[in-house]
Amino acid sequence: MKALHGKGIEKIVEVEDTGRKALVNEFTFRRVMDEEPANVYYPDSGILIPELAYGLVDSEEIIQGLYKETSRYPLLLQVRGLTKGKFLILTIPESFDDLYHLPPEVLSQIRRDLMQDIPVYLDSPAKICLFAYDNNTFIAKSYQPFPARYNIVIKKAGAKLFDLQSGHELRGYVNGETTVFEVLHQPRTYHVYRFE
Secondary structure: OOOOOOOOHHHOOOEEEEEEEEEEOEEEEHHHOOOOOOOOEOOOOOEEEEEEEEOOOOEEEEEEEEEOOOEEEEEEEEEOOOOOOOOEEEOOOOOHHHHHHOOHHHHHHHHHHHOOOOOEEEEOOOOEEEEEOOOOEEEEEEOOOOOEEEEEEEOOOOOOEEEOOOOOEEOOEEEOOEEEEEEEEOOOOEEEEEEO
16 A cells, blocks of 8 residues: 555545554454354454555455454455456564464454455465466365365355365365365375365
8 A cells, every 4th residue: 555655545545654553452344343242363463554545435345453442444345336356455563474473363364355266266264375376176285284274265165175185075064155174184285176
């Protein structure tokens, strides 16, 4: 946003980096802000993020960072009112490594929103990477130092998933318009999958 300021971004959305920083130690989703109780998710440690000022008319928060439940800062914003496409703004922490400390629920929400046109995403902790291809295959690679249990989500009800290395079909369950497959991934390994 800093680099785009003064170059026409103001015609699309009213968002500005204030130059101030905010230390956030909790996260919540905008869509549950008015419900009781709100779901709150905690990082491993406090995360320092740039403070963004934005207009309420042309953008809305998807994820908010909280400080002591009183101060709210946008982590993921969506620009409203566009006739074509989708415009999302992700606030990157001052230390890029802090992305690894975001709670798994927050990482999964970021993945869902940023990967809307990709037919698969991972509902996982940090350091589990997805490499998707256009032929219904993908690789899941773990950079975790310990085994990690997480979900592979295929955006199709009744999908089938095959581990191409072992030749086995994984069992999943339908959740609305998706099929969810729970996997246990050993540290620093990868798996190649195909779905149909």
